[in-house]
Amino acid sequence: MKNFDHILLIGFGGPETPEDVVPFLKRVTAGRKIPEQRLLAVAHHYEMIGGVSPYNPWASSLQIQIKDALKSKLPVFLGHRNTAPFLKDQVLEIHRRGFKKGIGVVLAPFRSTASCRRYKENIHEALHEHGITELQYLYLDPWYRDSKWIDLLASLARQTFESIPLALREQTEILFSCHSIPSVADSACSSCIYSAEYETASNLTAQAAGFKSWKHVYQSRSGDPSQPWLGPDILDAMKQAAQEGKKALLVIPMGFLSDNAEVLYDLDIEAKNLAAEIGIEFFRASTPGNDPRLADLFARLIERKAAHPNAGAGCVI
Known part of the structure; x- marks a missing residue:
């Protein structure tokens, strides 16, 4: 993977404490004019499952699994759109540390505005806002039918x-x-x-x-x-x-x-x-969760993109 110097996992995020739930929901629904009553109803859903989401611990575990599966010294970063570590903050930290070109891995198999494009726009906005021109990302090719x-x-x-x-x-x-x-x-x-x-x-x-x-x-x-x-x-x-x-x-x-x-x-x-x-x-049926086959899949997709950066439908932002 000589053409790349890091990997960035891009996640949705989830509340890690009961106090995080409502602020998290407000970030997720910003600009959508969702009534406060609806937000409180969804917050109650979180109460019913223990007051937190297992998403962030899972994503952090996946980060470690992917790094191990890649068997390389290439650093693997993780940024979320709606909770810490926030995606924009991670991009700035990556730039501060001198990295130049990464492979972006959106943690969603099906592409839409909400599940794909907004994540890439967040990265682009962070780079543009701070005048960063030398940091570039190439994203995985579609893998929903792999x-x-x-x-x-x-x-x-x-x-x-x-x-x-x-x-x-x-x-x-x-x-x-x-x-x-x-x-x-x-x-x-x-x-x-x-x-x-x-x-x-x-x-x-x-x-x-x-x-x-x-x-x-x-x-x-x-x-x-x-x-x-x-x-x-x-x-x-x-x-x-x-x-x-x-x-x-x-x-x-x-x-x-x-x-x-x-x-x-x-x-x-x-x-x-x-x-x-x-x-x-x-x-x-169970979700993939911590099944090691998921990390192995991502490692293979990352290696494929690194070997053939111009193939497929990946995009540069």
């Missing part, structure tokens, strides 16, 4: 499916679930369509896991209720499954590299409680 990524997801999904009692498996509805976004943002990036990347990865995962049928749903929508968001919503799909006589649900989170509030509350509490109400068994 075979190792699909194999990892399929193994996690299959493991949970095999935990379902045999008598229920033929009557199990398999739901791939991804974070919803406003419909207008689905194709906001010129080179990607969020829903298409999600559905492609889900289809490949289902096929690799040997599933016969499955559906794509969305979860965790927020914002103006009058604004169209991607659907169908997972809760509506669950009710439909019960009406069709399904006895169990296997929910496979897609786009979530680790557990967070959307997984631990929206799925493990809200969706699971609904399943109990409508009389259907609920099973949820």
Whole structure:
């Protein structure tokens, strides 16, 4: 990796103490005119899962795992968009230490304005604001359909499916679930369509896991209720499954590299409680989390980008 001198992992961030929750939510929703009442309701969701998010400790662990997997002296930095260590602060520290060219790794598999472009814009803004011209980033090529990524997801999904009692498996509805976004943002990036990347990865995962049928749903929508968001919503799909006589649900989170509030509350509490109400068994596949295969995947993608910096659809900012 002679053409690069560091790696920058780019994460969303999560609150690490109960006192961090509301300030974190205000940063996440800045400029979106979210009512205070809605923020407090979401803050209560965090209370229900222990008052904090496991995201930051997971990301820090991944940082160490990737450095070990790379087996090199190349430093691996970590910056979050919404919590410390803040992305803009990390970029300034990287510049202060004299680094010139890095590989940026956005910790999200599907590209959209919220899950990709805003992170890169934050880096660009930090550089522009401080007049820094000699620090440059090249980003990983799209990896949502990478075979190792699909194999990892399929193994996690299959493991949970095999935990379902045999008598229920033929009557199990398999739901791939991804974070919803406003419909207008689905194709906001010129080179990607969020829903298409999600559905492609889900289809490949289902096929690799040997599933016969499955559906794509969305979860965790927020914002103006009058604004169209991607659907169908997972809760509506669950009710439909019960009406069709399904006895169990296997929910496979897609786009979530680790557990967070959307997984631990929206799925493990809200969706699971609904399943109990409508009389259907609920099973949820694990997220990759600290599985070493995830760090190995990123190490391989980083090495590939370093070896072929001009190949693929990576971009320079």
